[in-house]
Structure formats: C-alpha cells, structure tokens
Amino acid sequence: MARMWITMGPQHPMTHGLWTLRVKVDGETVVDTEAELGYIHRGVEKICEARDFTQITPYCDRLCYVSAMTWANSYIYAAEDLLEADVPERAEYIRLISAELQRLASHLMWLGAFGPDIGNLTLMTWCMRDREMFLDLLQELGGSRMHYNYPRIGGVKRDMPIGFADRVIAKTKLFEKRLDEYEMMLDESTIWLVRLQGVGYANAESMVDAGVSGPNVRAAGVNYDVRWAHPYSVYDEIDWEPSVEKPTSVKGADCYDRYRVRMEEMRQSCRMVLDALNKIPGGKNTNYANGDEMIYTKAPTRAPEGATGFSNYECTRGASQFYIQGGGEGRGKYPYRVSIRSPMFITIPYVAKTMIGYKIADIPAIMGSFDPCIGETDR
Template identity: 35%
Template structure:
C-alpha cells in the first residue's frame, strides 16, 4: 500500500500494544503501534473481536426478525440501522409507506442521530482529557433515551420499525413532550458547545492534528461527518433523498481543513440541523395509518438492491439479495465505521503517540458495526 507520508523507519525501538480492553478504543479494538521516540511510524489495527457473523445470521431469519439483528450493528444509533434495512426491503417489494409512519421514522432517526453525536461529544472530551463534558452530554442523551423508552419500550435495541411502517402508535402526549425535549436538548447543546469547542486546551489538542485531505478521504472510502470535515459536501439525505428527507429544509455542515477539531465541530453542528428537521417534521405530520398493508410474512420478489442511507457515521449501505423466499438470500452491510477506520493507518503514521487517542476518538467508531 502506498502511503504518501515518508518517514525514516530504520530505527524502530518500541512496539506498543493498545487494547483490546483500552478504555479509549470504544469497544474491543486493538492497535499495534511502532514508535520511534514520540513518533508513530507504523500502525497495525486488529479488529474482529466483536464479530458475531450478523450477515450469516440474517440468512437464517425471516425478514421481520432480521430487524433485531440490525439493532445490534451500530448499537448507539439503533433506529438508523433499522431504517436502513426496512427501506431496503420495502423498495425491493415496491411498497408505499404511509406518510405518518415515515414522519415518525424521520423524527426518531434524527433524535437517534442527536443521541449518537452526544455520545461522541462526551467520550471525545474524555479522550482528550476533559472530564466534565461527558456529564453534560449524558444528561441530555439520557433524556432522549428515556423518550425512546416511552415510545418503543426500550432504551436501546428498540425493534420498533416494521417492514411497511412502525410497530405501534405514538403515546398521546407525544407532541408536547417532544417539543419540551427539543427545547431542553437545544439548550443543552449550546451549553456543551460553550464548554468545550473554544476551550484553549481543547483547541491545542485537536487543531491541525490528524489531517486528512479530501482526495485521501475519498480514496479510503471515508464517509459521513469525517468526509464532510475534509470539505466534501456529501450527504445521502440530500444527494439521493430516501424516505421523506426531500420535504425538509436543512443544511449540511461542511468544514475545510479535515483535522480533529473539524470532525468534532461538524458533528456538533449536525445536531442543530437535526433539531431543525425534527421541528419541521412535527409541524408537517398528520394523522393516518402507521403500517402499510403487508402480509405478515414478507416475501420480497426475486431480485437485489443496494440501499444507501445516512447513518450518524456515514454512508450506511444494505446490499440485499432475495430469492423470493421468506428469508434473505444474502445481506451485506456496508458499515460506515468499517471504511472510516481504514483511514486510521494513514492518519496515525507520523503522528505523535500522545495524539493517537485524539485521532482515534475523532473518527467516532462503533465496533458493533465494524466487526458485525
């Protein structure tokens, strides 16, 4: 593999093993670092500690059952995973989804995006050595998780989306509670922003650290906020709108330098845009059915589809091959973290050992979807 950065690697003097149980590896991820003094000269990432064979398991479950397996891919953005799979099956069956169901899906998915970015915000603070942000972030995130619990019955692993719609109608006080939640969360975001973004030490740790150029990011298959931080405005919600995302007015935050701070701030800005989407969806949502007329056991016709959605981490693709039976013939998941993590080998080469955790944290990986 060609790496453009050239470093003299004649005198390797130390090899450091980081992980798999390192607190800042966000799961079970192992890194072998060859260092020369303070510089990292070679990186060898080891993944697979969380490999459960999800794709193979999908082939032995009915379509409705597969949704539960998708919950467990990106386990901090469960609903976004469910949405990706349900939309893939629905477009294979050419189903029309009732409007109300689509609006509820969008509202919940954007809330989940906020929760996921808040988790990133908190843990990223910890990664660079700030203890306070995580407390503020989890205070807000817990409100969202509690809100999910009252709607879907579970804080995580919701299994709420169905092929053709959603599981059940929203509680009566949904609108009031959602607007209250949004007010609280948007206030909380501003607090978080004030607390960390312009902090002098935080800037010193993250500015001009772990830079990846747009062309390298594209070459490595990086997507989502990481790619947008490098200056490419690619968001599936806009470039190839799925579900009802073409009905809202919102912006795509893009940064230019592609360093750790940009990757951090793009996510913070995305939270604000998600709040904007939810508010519009709330005002547009009308009463109606929540489930399309579908057979209890879904049997999509023979065929295949590659469906792209924008998960909080980037392009989430589901490649689904159906042979006409009640179980999928093949499910391949294009996990955004998997491709994003590949760029780590490039990012860490030549960086200081003290920045390794800063850079790894800024990629925002979830091992559940990397290893599948």
C-alpha cells in the same frame, strides 16, 4: 532512537470498543500502524439467511447499540425495496423524527466519550445528562432504551403516544440552548483547542478515495450527505441543510473540524425534528390501550424470485448500505444473501494510517474524533 511496537487494545480506553491498534514508534513519534478487527464478529449476515424478513430487524438494532434506530431503518428500506412495500406518509415522518433523535443521542455519546480522551471529564456528565432526554423519548416509541425493534416493513410498530410531540419539542428546544453552553465551554478552552487543532489531518481526496463518508468526510469540506444527495423518506420535504466544514488548512480536516461538524449536525437534527413535527400528517395518537395503534401498510412476506433490494442510508457515522437477494423458489420468506456495508469498517483502517507522523499522545484525540463503533464494524 530505537523503534518498537506498542499494542493498544483489545481493551484500552482509546479504542472505544474491542479491537487492537498496533503502533510502531520511533521514540514518541508514530511511524506505522496496524488495525486488528474481528473480536466481536457475530456472523450477522449469515444469521439473516435463516430468518424471515421481519425477524431480521432486531439483529440490525444490535449492529450498533449507540445508533440502533438508524441501522434498523437502513435494513427496512432495503426490505421494502425488495418486497415493493408502500409506507404511509405519517409513518415516514415518524421514522425521520426517531432517526434524528437517535442521531442526537449517538453524537452525545460520542462527545461524552471524546471529552475524557482530551482531559475534559465534565463533558461526559453533561452529555449523559442530555442523552437521557432523547433515550427517554425513544423508549416511549420502542419500549426500550437501546434496542427498539420499532421500524416495520411498511411503516412503524406504533403511532406516537399522546403528548409525545409536545415532549419532543420541549426537550429539543432545551437542548438547543445547552448546545450553546457546550460550545462556550469547549471553544474557549485552551487545552481543548491545543489538543485538537492541527492534529490528525485527513484530506478530502484521500478520504473519498478510501470510501470514508458521513461527518468525517464532510468535516473536510465534501458536501455529501445521503439524506441530501439521494433523499429517502421525507428528507426532501424538511427544512434543513447538510453540515459541512471548511478546513482552515490545505492539509485537510483536523480533529477540531470533525468536532465542529458534529456540533453543527446536532443543530440540524434539532431543526429537522421540529420541522417534521410541524409538517407531519394527522393521526390518531394512541395511549397503547388497544392493539390497533400500528402504522404500516401490510407488506408481502415473500420476495419474488430473482428480486433484490438495496438501501443507501445516512447512519450517524456515515453511509450504510444493505443489499438483499431474495431466496428464490421454495425460500421466498427468507433472503438468499444479505450484505451490509458499514461506514466504520472502511474508516477505522483509514484512521490508523492517519496517525502516522503524530505523537503517541495524539492517538486518542485522532481516533476519538472519527467516532469509532466496533459493533457495526465487525458485524
């Protein structure tokens, strides 16, 4: 049968962002792929060289609007390592709570977008309904629904507002019940199972060799979560465990395994949020009526000459890393270099090769199951 190249993107429902997947097909079978990235490259790393350490934070919010809080936190930990800043314990708990609320919102965005890829339109409406609960909570902290600019070097911008903890507990417990409804609808759907099971196999060894991380590698049975393996913040004081699937096939994890690991991860995030609220040190919850609600330790604004900072952080899609080199003499307020490692920059080319051997109709299921985000990929 004749072979030809098909171009999917840069604007295509399957891509979930601006990038192009070129697919070589033999009839209906994929025999080769090429991923073309860079459509929304903004030069964030270069921009950071002309901003002081505090001014960089909003740019990190925009690396991925779906998980802005986790990306900002990832940068903040590297900046605190560089500047040797101390963080109040209460602020660390608030960071953890906000990060896990963001993880819930991000996974719901993934699941809601993934549903229509498989033909389940109801899933989008359910997920957007529940995602609103967590966006409302994050808006209470940061003042915005997407780009919060909430973490600060040395802590967070402000304390939790009065009654915030009670609202978090109520909405988190409600969502735990709704997760049961999600699973009942999806795991008993023949179409859902046929489209996901046995499709898009990715084995643990090849993913580890490629540098894939996060839920995608844990779906293949690799027990690696930065929050567990290299605890930061107060994750080692919270009751939780990594979400790891045991693939039923020797070929590795399929699309269904990647769906299951994220469902379990949402349960673990709920568990962490509730436990953190139970253990958080006392504070003076504020109604924002005055300007003394900030919770942070005043940190140095200039980096020592030759100093470097590094963070290894579990974002919603895998391990993100920041490396910051101080500006040196005369440029202590600015970084000389900021390097950002995005988990999706590594994952997307890997996924493109995973599609080889499957049908064209399987491409949306395979790509969607890896939860791509092009903002953090192109930077």
